[in-house]
Amino acid sequence: MARIIVSEKDNAAKRIAAILSNGKATTIKSYNVPVYVFQNGEEKTSVIGLKGHILKVDFPEKYSNWQGVKPIELIDADVVKVPTQKSIIKALQKEAKGVEQVIIATDFDREGELIGVDAMNKIKEVNSKAKIKRARFSALTESEVKEAFNNFEDIYVNLANAGEARQDIDLIWGATLTRFISLASKRLGKHFLSVGRVQSPTLAIVVAREKERRAFIVKPYWQIKALFSTDQKEDFFAQHKTDKFWNEEEAKEIVSNLGKAGVITDSKKTKKQISPPAPFNTTAFLAAASSVGLSPSYAMRIAEGLYMEGLISYPRVDNTVYPESLDLKGILTILKGSKELGDLAGEILAQKKLTPTRGKKKATDHPPIHPTGVVVKDSLKPQEWKVYEMVARRFLATLAPFASMESLRIDIDVECPSLKRKESFFLQGSRVVEEGWLKYYGYGRKKDDVVTNLKKDDNVLLIKPILESKETQPPQRYGQGRLIQEMEKLGLGTKSTRHSIIQNLYDRGYVHSDPIVPTELGVGVSETLRKNAEAITTPELTAQLENDMDLIAEGKEKKDSVVNISREMLKGILENLEKRGEEVSQEIKEGIREGKIVGKCLKCGNELRIIRSRKTKKRFVGCASYPDCKTAFPLPQFGDVIALDEVCEVCKTPKVKIVSNRKKPWVLCLNPACPTKKTSDNNKTDGRE
DNA sequence: GCAAGGTC
Known part of the structure; x- marks a missing residue:
């Protein structure tokens, strides 16, 4: 009697073999894939680990030419499964030949079930008689694994079907819209433009924030703070109770009329406990x-x-x-x-x-x-x-104890004899009194403020008032970490894919920098999709899919029916896109065009643009008034050039950022003759290609 | 050359 156990990854296979054999399993290689083997009396067991999915979905060969196939044809095209892990499949089939029992022991989730079913079908090609069982456990602990292998279950075909529906829908929508938008904007080859169920809503989040920033109207305001001294301790700064003065004159009048004598009108100390952080997911x-x-x-x-x-x-x-x-x-x-x-x-x-x-x-x-x-x-x-x-x-x-913080709030009234009134200031601060868990995990820990022992009715002396001029700030851009949290909140992507989805936005040239800034191309693509194919830019498509997948898993819906309904919905969207084809292509091309503008010409005021020379195929920056204006600057020939909307502090020439996978982002002033280039560490501009 | 999902 022989049996084979199939797990999702090598590590799990090794662990399962160790648990079931009490550490006696030996390792052999089958087509260079590790297989763990052990014997219990008459029964021989082989355990093999896959590498996640061993198949992927794709369209048949005849659909592979982007220009030769209309995007709409993809919607009803067959979807086929093609091997992606050939040596693993060969090893799997070799080891499974002739066994009486196949035990699927992949992860206990939707994708795991699908990976298991794909493996099962590959085994059936060489061994149609083996009995197929499912071992279900949610942790690779001895007790869970042993329990699972004493109580086999059946393959959960419905759950695997739910996974297949996701695969099909993602491919059909992704490929159809990716090709449509790439063809419409003539971005073919390695610069194609991608669209997808997860990436497009993620890009839309970044673009929406950037639009808020662009629409934001900056307003100046003023704040008053003052330095106080006391007879007890160090001097301290306190803030005027009016958070923002919108009128400079009003603030100035207060500053110039502030007296010296201040008195504490209230002093409150509070202690609070700060809980240690939750475990990391x-x-x-x-x-x-x-x-x-x-x-x-x-x-x-x-x-x-x-x-x-x-x-x-x-x-x-x-x-x-x-x-x-x-x-x-x-x-x-x-x-x-x-x-x-x-x-x-x-x-x-x-x-x-x-x-x-x-x-x-x-x-x-x-x-x-x-x-x-x-x-x-x-x-x-x-x-x-x-x-x-x-x-x-x-x-x-x-596992560490609470930390505790002491916070202080002091209110101060300052006499202003010339105004015949008092002006109120306050001071807020906190410091750690018991370190607790902060001793072990101090990332992002705030510096302690000075916490004085001043009490009500104590006198203080105003030494120096300060008038600060500030501006209201637009909403902040997303950092990569924040965006991942946002994606999780909206149900976009999974723990294993979110980081790569964001990386993909960078690789496609849709975004740059961190905090994340969308490029003009990214804005163009996202806005076009939002206006003409809104469904693909919102998280609801994913929410709907999750819902449908649950129904499939529960046996209340059929995979084919869900995929076909999705196909019909996509047809409607694509028809609309095709009807508005001209606008769509104009908007994206406009984005691409704008992305090429790096600033204004210092000589004639016209646009400076990134141009690729027909003759030499090399790129450079040239003035739009050419040949009347011959302003031109060289560019490095690797990486993507991103306009920064900034000029050099020294020579006022526009600056650009060069980003590539190979090197760190590099900001440079376009002018090779700029005095900044003479300094030693910044002289890489000239002739670097 | 397409997506998103596993895993390396």
Whole structure:
């Protein structure tokens, strides 16, 4: 008797084999894919790990020419499955040939079920007789895995069908609209323009914020603060109670009439406890990494590496509650062996009781991200250590005591004899009095304010008033970490894909920088879609799909019916787009055109634009008044050029930013003769191509 | 050359 167990990834296969064989499994290679083998009496078991999906959906070959096929033809085209993991499929089929039993042990979720069904169908091609079973567990612990293998279930075909509906709909909508918009704007080849169920609403979020900023009218206002001295301690600044003076004269009048004598009219000290943070799931981790300057896709890549090294747990999780089964003491004991963090871990371990914090999202997918091993700082790259340390410190903090803060608010009245009235000031500040968890996890920790002991009726002396001129600020742009949180809130993408969706917006040239700024191209594409194909720019399409997938999983709807309804909806949208084809192409081309304007010519005032020379194929910046005005500047020949709407502080020539995958973004003044280029560290402009 | 979802 022989059986094969199929898991979603190699790590899981290894673990399942170890649990079921009590550590006696041996590793063999089948087409270079690891297979874990063990024997129980007459029964031989092989365990093989896949690499996620082994098939992908695509259209048949005859649809592959973008110019030769009308986008609308894709909507009713067949959708076929093509192998993407050939050696794994070969190994799977080789090992499954002749077995009596196949056990699908992929992750317990929709995509996991689909991955399992795809594997099952590949096995059926070579072995139609084997009995197929499903092992369901939500954590790779000994008890869960053993329990699952003592109580097999059946494959949940409906759930897999729900996953297939998603695959089909994503491909049909994505490919049809991607091709339509690329053809309409003549952006073919590697500069094609993409559209998708998740990426387009995400881009729309960024663009909507940018439009708010552009529409924002900046208003000047004034604030008054003053430096006070007392007989007890250091001097301090207090703020006038009127937050914003919209009239400069009014503020000036107060400033010039302020007296010296002040008295404290009220002094309140309050103490409050600050709870330690919740355990890390992917979103919280990426937001934290983002706040220390690591982009989500970079932080994710590092986390995956640390996971493969056995230093941290699985980094793709929704869960923010440690499961009962997680051995918190064991992890602390491991961490205690760390040169850099051992002392901190020891302190937590010495607590009488370990009570971890809990986050709002309780899921059973995986435990929240936590350290699983120790490593010496110097053996990792600095950025890897930064991520490891953050995960380890977060873990410690979730077990650490409350912090407590002391806040102070003081109100001060200042006499203004010449105005015959008093002006009110206040001072607010807080400081940490008990460090608690902040000792372990101090990221983003605010500096302590000075908290004085001044009491009601104490006298203070106004030393110097200060009038500050300020401007109202438009709403802030999204940082990458914030955008991931927003996507999660709106149900866009998954823990495993959000970072790559955002990265895709960068790679397509739709956005640049962090905080995220949409390019003119990004604005053009997003606005065109919003006006002419709104459905693809809102999160509701995903919400509707989730709903339909639940119905399929429950057996209340058929996959084909859901996909066909979706096809009909897309047809309506595409017909509308085609009817407005001219406007659509104009709007995107306008975006592309605007994206090429880098500023105004200093000689004639006309536009300076990025131009590609017909003769040399090289690009440069030239004046729109050519040949009357011959102003021109060289450009580097790699990367994308992004107009910054800024001019050089020294020579007033426009500045641009060069972004590429290979190098760090690089801001440069277009003028090669600019005096700033003479300084040593900034002389890379000339001739760099 | 298309999407989004797994995983490396």
